[in-house]
Amino acid sequence: MTTNTSPTTKKIVETAIKIGMILLLFVLCFYIVQPFIVPLVWSLIITVSIYPVYSRIVILFGGRQKLTAILIILTLLLIIAAPCFVLVGTIASNIEELVTKLSDGSLTIPLPTEKVAAWPIIGESLFKYWTLASTNLLGTLQQVAPQLKMLGKWLLTSSFSLTVSILQLVLAIIISGILLVNAEGGRLLAIAMGKRFVGERGEEFESLSTETIRGVATGILGVALIQSLLAGLGLVVADIPSAALLTLACFFLAVIQVGPTFIMLPVTIYVFSAHDTLFSLTFMAWAIFVSLIDNVLKPLLIGRGSRIPIVIIIIGVIGGMIFSGIIGLFVGPVVLALGYELFRAWVFEGE
Template sequence: MNMAPNPDHEQEKRISALLLDVFIRAGMLLAMIILCYRIFSPFLSLMLWALILAVTTYPIHQQIARRIGGKQGLAATLLVFFSIVVIVIPTTLLVSSLGDSIHGLINDLKNNTLEVPAPPAGVGEWPIVGEQLYEFWSEAHSDLPAVLQSMQPKIGELAKKALGIVAGLGGTMLLFFFSFIIAGIIMAFGTSGGKAMQRIFQRIAGVERGKEFTKLATGTIRAVAAGVIGIACIQALLIGLVLILAGIPWAGVLSLCVLVLGIAQLPALLVTLPAIGYIWFIGDYSTVGGISFTVLLIVAGTVDNVLKPLMLGRGVDAPMPVILLGALGGMASSGILGMFIGATLLALGYQIFIRWVDTNPDVEAEPIDSSAS
């Protein structure tokens, strides 16, 4: 006597086979993603910087292309060449000068050949720290080796960190050089690349929101590049030029400090005010020269207050504080590259949250209580 097959048992077998097939495919897909990431991870920073540079400079690239008959490749080549000449080469020279200064300082410290000038008499009259600073400065002027001997452990650690920073800056400049070249290639195929990015956002967030998120992401990257890093670079170059013209020592180091302060959204007056004090207390400048360099340093130190409202947040459908907080939070967690990622993610998250708040069905259905007024 043949028993009829149990339908439930057959369905359970089919479901088990289907789940096993899904798990195997998902496992193979996950393994492929992990392998692809490991292969691509050494170039991740390079490609992210190239993408950021391409998105930031793409409007300029399109303006150049329109003027030369729509030749996208030639426009990208001209823009990359101009960027290398104007940005990469001067920055490389500045980094090289910074490295030479640090190496020279370390050698002078090791060989006890570093000389400290005598402190001006007015330093002792400064409030709170004047007497202590004057005594320490005088001791360093008269017997610098003894002062260095008492600070030897800290100086050794600082020297190692300084050399590491210089070496890291050299690698960063190579990264920027190749990033500009790859950015040129991306811009040459910018139309197809923009459509591909929009299709990715449409696949993730839907057709309508995909277009909005694509526009928001590109606008945020450009706002951070122009409004944070761009302003910091402009201010650092202006202050560095004034410091060089004024003949202030370590102008390259001071301009680098201004750049770091600008990216961290700290006032450049932390550098320019001591420089102004140096100009007036050293006594080597005429009255006209001292006043001129003082005015120039004050103007250059406050130029970010004029540029920031104009450049930060332009063309972005998100408040400027949201972009600024995202940039600062991203920089605190992942460095300069994190500024762009943090600002973009926070701007997208803000838009998603606002869209969710605006589409509250209870608000539309709630009747208006006229007695409340």
């Protein structure tokens, strides 16, 4: 028995099979590339951000692109990745030393001064537990054992996540060196893809994306540098131990948009216990100023020179970070800027 299949039905079946195969191919490609998506996105951001510097150095080196890319990779690893590993290593060694001292009973906590009890709100409670910890550390630790267990789990998880992020950053820096050498080809590919989506405005949209990424990168790094330098100045004046390491930590926290508050808050508590009231209040005011100054500087630096309204950029930065973390800081404003331009093109079409 034979069945007659119309040409239209056969064409529909063949088309469905082709579409299914293409979708299957895309799904497989996604799962294969998925572990590298974050480093690849970071490498694109790094490449776009530092390409102007790369171009100038290539000219100075007589057109030696590979040599320039290698030098830039090594410099970035030295400036960004190496301090991160040093910071993680220092934290790990300090934790190990703390555990060792707790185990052999050699850890001692100095008694608090009477000024601690006079602090508003938390003074009396802090003085009580501080004194108890100074005289009976083991008993105090037993009282707060459940909280310490939760804190330990959080620290372990955070340390693992931080280590993975640093390794991803190292991989992204290495990939960015390869992309720098092939930057012109990548730019032409981006323009071609843009033209497939938006026609002749593809090159304009490529330029807009590049401009937005560089503006955000300049703003974030600039604000982080200013905040960390101001924080470091306060730490040096207050004669805080390991001021250089804490300044580096402030820079790192500012870059990842956590801010230096997590460093300045415990340091401020230490200053109140070690210095007189006037100096402590002055340092606290300085710490608050340093922690909040990014709210003023970010709009000024990120939106400088951009053709997109600053409100769009700031909403993109904040919304992108809430949606997808640190990478969203860059992806958010780019997506919103492109959407804004497409909306304008649709509204004012033909004018």
